[in-house]
Amino acid sequence: AQKVTQAQTEISVVEKEDVTLDCVYETRDTTYYLFWYKQPPSGELVFLIRRNSFDEQNEISGRYSWNFQKSTSSFNFTITASQVVDSAVYFCALSEAYSGTYKYIFGTGTRLKVLA
């Protein structure tokens, strides 16, 4: 069965600290896609990144970086030098290429609070 686990319910850090948000997934498909979304207080989920199962290269975008490890079924997200504007709920999601449905499976989210 497909499942996404975000074990960290809430994390608080002080500004400029680095923080890593964990995401562990379960799937039987060999081809799948992983996503991270940010939900700021305004409510709209904002797409951050997509990764397919054949590309295990780490990705860096400014202060954001993602570590995809198939061996541990993890897709972790690190914010370097966190800022108050990073405060949000972050969701990890999975989509399978060959399952019978079109749905995205979301984790329960991690609330990040960055304190000034």
Place this chain on the structure above:
Amino acid sequence: DVKVTQSSRYLVKRTGEKVFLECVQDMDHENMFWYRQDPGLGLRLIYFSYDVKMKEKGDIPEGYSVSREKKERFSLILESASTNQTSMYLCASSLGGRTLEAFFGQGTRLTVV
């Protein structure tokens, strides 16, 4: 930019009322979704549609129905609202296939009293 617009940010309805939540996207996306977001439960799929007049049940369809008469519009209907349907409702759309990211609306916070 992809725009997904939900008709209301906040709604308050009475138990037993019929409630319509409307969602419009402007990027000609084939797929549209309705999710419900509750604390500690993340996003749960209610219904999705992969084409006009086509729909499939998600994980929690009970008490809900949907309508997609036009490609750009996807409506969620609560036939007889109940207090346990008080929640944040999120609409999303994506291009054909499930490999591309979904784009979300701003959400509708529904309170049923």
